[in-house]
Amino acid sequence: MELEQYIQRIEDKLHQLLKKLQQTQADNAMLREQLSLHQSELKEQEATIASLDEKLKLAKIATATQGNGLSEDEQAFRREVRGKINDYIREIDRCIAMLNS
Structure with missing residues (x-):
């Protein structure tokens, strides 16, 4: 009789484990x-942030090129943008000179 009870307890525990496994799965x-779902939402938010960053950068450039009543930060940004544009123009001039050689 003890053996049957022992087997029954093992079967009961096995059923409990199977239920827990199914619930865990x-x-x-x-x-x-x-x-x-959260990963796809995160990708959408990152794309939105990148788009807004680009729009902000373009707005800063547009403001910097107008030049009226700029703060010190805006003036520094304007100088930086002009410097980059001048660097690009110099590089283009060098490339043209190399092509003409």
Whole structure:
């Protein structure tokens, strides 16, 4: 009789473990789905941030080129932009000179 009870307890524990396994697998699937959803939302937000950063940069450049009533930071940015433009023009001139040689 003891052996039958021992086997029955083992079977009960096995059933409990199987239920826990199924629940854990279901939870895991749900969490994976949520993770995928959050990752796609994060990518969308990163794309939005990049787009807004580009718009901000363009707005700063537009403001810097107008030049009226600029703050010190804006004036420094304007000088920086002009410097970069001048560097690009010099590089283009060098390339043209090399092509003409």
